[in-house]
Amino acid sequence: MTTAHSLTAVDAAPGAESEPRRKRIALVASKGTLDQAYPPLILATTAASLGWEAGIYFTFYGLDILHEERLAKLKVASLANPSGPVQLPNLLGALPGATAAATKVMRKWMSDAKMPTVPEFIEMAQGLGVRFFACATTMGVMGVEESDLIQGCDIAGAAAFLDFAAESDVQLFV
Amino acid sequence: MTQPAPTDLKVADTLDCSGLLCPLPVYKTALALGTLSPGDVLELICTDPGSLEDIPAMARQRGDTLVGLEDRKGTQIFWIEKGRST
Numbered sequence: 121m122t123t124a125h126s127l128t129a130v131d132a133a134p135g136a137e138s139e140p141r142r143k144r145i146a147l148v149a150s151k152g153t154l155d156q157a158y159p160p161l162i163l164a165t166t167a168a169s170l171g172w173e174a175g176i177y178f179t180f181y182g183l184d185i186l187h188e189e190r191l192a193k194l195k196v197a198s199l200a201n202p203s204g205p206v207q208l209p210n211l212l213g214a215l216p217g218a219t220a221a222a223t224k225v226m227r228k229w230m231s232d233a234k235m236p237t238v239p240e241f242i243e244m245a246q247g248l249g250v251r252f253f254a255c256a257t258t259m260g261v262m263g264v265e266e267s268d269l270i271q272g273c274d275i276a277g278a279a280a281f282l283d284f285a286a287e288s289d290v291q292l293f294v
Numbered sequence: 295m296t297q298p299a300p301t302d303l304k305v306a307d308t309l310d311c312s313g314l315l316c317p318l319p320v321y322k323t324a325l326a327l328g329t330l331s332p333g334d335v336l337e338l339i340c341t342d343p344g345s346l347e348d349i350p351a352m353a354r355q356r357g358d359t360l361v362g363l364e365d366r367k368g369t370q371i372f373w374i375e376k377g378r379s380t
Contacts, residue, residue: 170355
């Protein structure tokens with residue numbers, strides 16, 4: 121099959137021969153809780169610090185991590201979270217205020233350990249050139265507009281992310 | 295787990311990451327190395343026990359050279375010579 125035009129892959133072979141190919145990590149962030157926002161951001165930031173290319177595909181609830189209004193208000197589940205910061209029987213974990221309490225404890229843990237907040241991690245990652253892919257389908261399903269997202273995201277479907285991931289050395293789903 | 299640094303080592307910059315946990319020492323080290331030239335040595339102070347594995351791994355991945363390491367009762371001091379990387 122031949123086509124008149126050629127599609128340029130996101131990661132076409134590096135143009136300059138002198139530039140060695142950099143390692144690449146492709147992460148999927150599918151969860152929108154405070155605790156689960158950290159691992160993909162930590163791994164991507166670390167990878168970029170190692171000199172790797174890094175990209176995160178934010179899909180389903182994970183898209184909240186790119187949502188300008190929601191990203192600073194991510195919460196920790198108090199229900200059905202046996203390892204959570206507030207260890208409650210499920211019956212009590214369902215009470216009003218339990219999620220807020222679990223979230224407060226997690227935030228304090230992080231701040232006492234001098235760990236950056238999620239917005240700070242996002243800034244660090246973007247500063248190192250980590251690519252953020254916002255899942256286009258999630259946006260359509262959940263009614264999220266491009267203007268709802270932080271600056272610097274690529275709106276992408278699965279094929280575009282897989283095009284990036286196909287040339288990666290490490291792939292992780294969070 | 296100590297690898298004495300050469301006695302004639304010239305340190306271009308010192309970065310204190312005491313009290314910081316992963317990924318901050320690695321992140322801050324990358325930023326600090328970014329301001330140096332190839333061949334320059336960064337002195338790095340860490341207290342996160344994970345750094346004992348992380349910093350050598352970082353040097354391997356980036357193409358820098360760990361020229362010295364001292365582990366003093368919970369404080370680790372690394373000397374990293376910047377390679378030709380970023």
